[in-house]
Amino acid sequence: MVYEGDVYRPPSEAHSLIIQVTIGCSHNTCTFCYMYTDKRFRIRKREEILQDLEECSRLYKNYVRRVFFADGDALIVRTELLLELLEYVRTHFPYAERVTAYGTASDVLRKSEDELKALRAAGLTMVYLGAESGDDDILLHIKKGQTAQELIDAGQKLKRCGIQTSVTLISGLGGPEGMERHALASARLINEMNPEYASILSLQVPENTPMAQEIACGEMRLLTADETVDETEIFLRAIDSPGTVFRSNHASNYVALAGTFNQDIPAMLAQLEEAKKRRQYRPDWMRAL
């Protein structure tokens, strides 16, 4: 099996078998994102995907515990094909415990609840939803292509259908002026969705992206470490999402946080205050991705 181009996966899929179901991202316009700019989006042919699965089952069938369908938004694939792929995993990888994929709100909203329930029954356990922000102006500015309400609707729909959701936010997307708005709207988004998992990354802007140009010409500024912590504190104080497992321990983050809402929020706020007081931040050279 040969992967086409660079392959990206969530940190929690580090030990998963990654199968490219699509190539690239169907949206591919977020202003901070470089991941799939070199790929023209397409859904791979059924035969190609099955060939990869067949080859992997021959070599690794007794070792695979988790399967991740890549690239950017595998959930865009028609339900019949996804069901066939999930069935293949169920019957050829006897120790596979879960299958997950990236998905956009549009992918989720396009499918009926019956389709999503069928996907869950066939083994799709979780969808990674990159929300980035709960603020509509910020979502528009970064060309996310979805509104906060669409993201909330998608999260609630997945929950009704028994599919877990892992929601990612990005701190700093509103710049210093928009940080309070970004934090409060993002907390509201999480509260309304009450996902199983939520995480915050810190904004890092690769060269050659539209956002890098905004920064270069002074239209936007990245948050300092102190400002990033302030923004996270505003977010945590506004959270009411019992049971959501929260992580902010990505390589991009100044302070690594981990806990469960709501009970661990006071401890995480205390950790942030302590880090700010002692200026114990992950140095920028370690935050380079």
Ligand code: SF4
């Ligand atoms: S939807 Fe995700 S993968 Fe696609 S351009 Fe936006 S951030 Fe990148």
